Amino acid sequence: MKRIISGSLLILILVLTLGLLVNNGYASPIGKLVDEKVIRGAQLYDDWTKIVVPAPTLAGNQPIWSRQTTSTLGGVDTWRCVSCHGWDYKGNEGAFRSGPNYTGFPGIYAAREMDPSELEGILAGVNNENHDFSLYLADSDMQALTAFIQNGLIEDNEFIDPVSLKVLGGDLANGQTLYSGTCAQCHGDDGRQIQFRYEGQDINLGKLAGQDPWRFLHRTRFGTARAPEMVVGASLGWTAQEGRDVLLYAQTLPTGLEAENTPSIGEQTPGSGEQPGGPASNVFTGILTALGAIATGLGFAIILGALLIGIILLVVWFLRGRK
Ligand code: HEC
Ligand code: HEC
Numbered sequence: 550m551k552r553i554i555s556g557s558l559l560i561l562i563l564v565l566t567l568g569l570l571v572n573n574g575y576a577s578p579i580g581k582l583v584d585e586k587v588i589r590g591a592q593l594y595d596d597w598t599k600i601v602v603p604a605p606t607l608a609g610n611q612p613i614w615s616r617q618t619t620s621t622l623g624g625v626d627t628w629r630c631v632s633c634h635g636w637d638y639k640g641n642e643g644a645f646r647s648g649p650n651y652t653g654f655p656g657i658y659a660a661r662e663m664d665p666s667e668l669e670g671i672l673a674g675v676n677n678e679n680h681d682f683s684l685y686l687a688d689s690d691m692q693a694l695t696a697f698i699q700n701g702l703i704e705d706n707e708f709i710d711p712v713s714l715k716v717l718g719g720d721l722a723n724g725q726t727l728y729s730g731t732c733a734q735c736h737g738d739d740g741r742q743i744q745f746r747y748e749g750q751d752i753n754l755g756k757l758a759g760q761d762p763w764r765f766l767h768r769t770r771f772g773t774a775r776a777p778e779m780v781v782g783a784s785l786g787w788t789a790q791e792g793r794d795v796l797l798y799a800q801t802l803p804t805g806l807e808a809e810n811t812p813s814i815g816e817q818t819p820g821s822g823e824q825p826g827g828p829a830s831n832v833f834t835g836i837l838t839a840l841g842a843i844a845t846g847l848g849f850a851i852i853l854g855a856l857l858i859g860i861i862l863l864v865v866w867f868l869r870g871r872k
Contacts, residue, residue, distance in 0.1 A: 582700055583783045590697025591771030591783075593690055594630045597682075600774045605685045612679040617652040630657075630694075636763035638702045644763055649748065661702050668695040701771065703789050709762050716762070716797035719790070724798030727791060731780055740802035755802030765799065766792050 593600055598607065607628050614627040626632050633654040637643040640656030660668060669691050674681025683691060708717050729738070732754075736742050740754030747757060758765050770792050772781040782792050 584696075586693045586696045587701045588697075588771050588781055588783055589690070590693035590695070591701050591767065592774045593686070593694050594634075594697055595767065595771075596629050596631070596774055597686065597690070597694075598625050598628050601686060601690065607685075613654070613677070614652075617654065619651045619653065620649065622650075631767075636761065636767050637704075637706060639706070643706065644761075657698055658702055658704065661699050663698075665692070665695045665699065668698055701783075703766070703770070703792075705763065705766055705789070705793065708793055714759060714762050715800055716793050719797035720794045721797055721801070723791070724794035724796070727787075727795050728798050731785070732795070735779070740799060741806065744806065751806060753802075753804070753806060754799055756804040758796055758799035758802065759804060762796055762800075765796055769795060 598605060607625055610623060610627040611633075613633070620632075622632055632650075633652055634640050634657045635643045635645045635650075638656050638658045639645075641651070641653050642656055643658075645651055660671070663671075670676070671680065672686075672691055672694060673683040682694075686694070708719070709715070710717055736754050740758075744751045744753055745757060746752075747760065752760070754765075770782040770787065770789075772779050782795075
């Protein structure tokens, strides 16, 4: 009898641990459960047209797209959630409020408070038949999108300078450690090993980090269907801040595609190296920049004016003295 009890206890414990292993959630970036479902939802949000099997046949633009005329995107890209709602999930109130990606379509950030059935309804076109994605997505994918909207949306805008797009208040040393340990093996120490297409250009990781920090964060946290082999921040248990730390470090990586050599002043050929008006790179340009700044300043103008008047007075006094 005892044996049976301890035997079944053992089996119970085994089943429980197995269950825990299978149903593994990750430490969430925002204190909510982030699991495989949320990660799948995030990748569907990025580009479901490339993930679902069989690949959908999508003719022309998403019908809602015709309500806007500002973005020049066309075809399959207009069916991606991100094209309308943004990498920061804030649509026309976020990074897409202006520029080439402006469409005027709203964000989904507030929708994270909705309950799953309401969200699935919206995705199935209950409010707007043109917003019916259930025609193309399996039930499990509709649920994954819903789980992502509820648990995966992170508000980063207060940590990103709206003008320079640089990360505010991050930990650069921590970012460097995380980058060297997890990202450099594929992207290279300088972020140039893999190139991406970005708005019609080939760019590297450093440039993406500077130009589109929100796309960088979304794909670092949740991965991208374009690179299933890539590590996913959420699976590593990274917090929202750790994602931003890596972004901060990536923003210090070189932005050009070619290896950058810094020739000495004598060798510098026109069109290479520093852009005119760029930041000073040595003592001479530093002094020049400083002088330029003073010269444009009001204080310098006053001094210059006083000097000129002084010279004129001197000349007048000199001429009078000669008579
Ligand atoms: C072509 C543009 C477009 C695409 C693509 C698109 N949406 Fe929308 N979405 C809208 C518009 C516009 C609204 C506002 C309601 C309406 O007009 O239907 C909306 C509303 C929503 C809302 C409700 C927001 C709220 O707070 O009420 C959610 C959630 C949402 N979309 C999620 C998604 C997801 C997930 C996808 C991808 C499967 C997606 N959308 C694809 C344009 C789009
Ligand atoms: C196993 C190799 C591998 C590792 C490790 C890896 N990546 Fe990637 N990464 C890729 C590949 C491949 C792509 C996709 C290139 C493409 O779009 O064709 C990619 C794409 C990306 C993109 C998306 C670029 C875009 O077009 O938007 C970002 C951002 C990114 N990686 C950041 C990181 C960061 C940060 C780390 C470390 C946490 C990392 N990657 C680790 C291989 C890797």
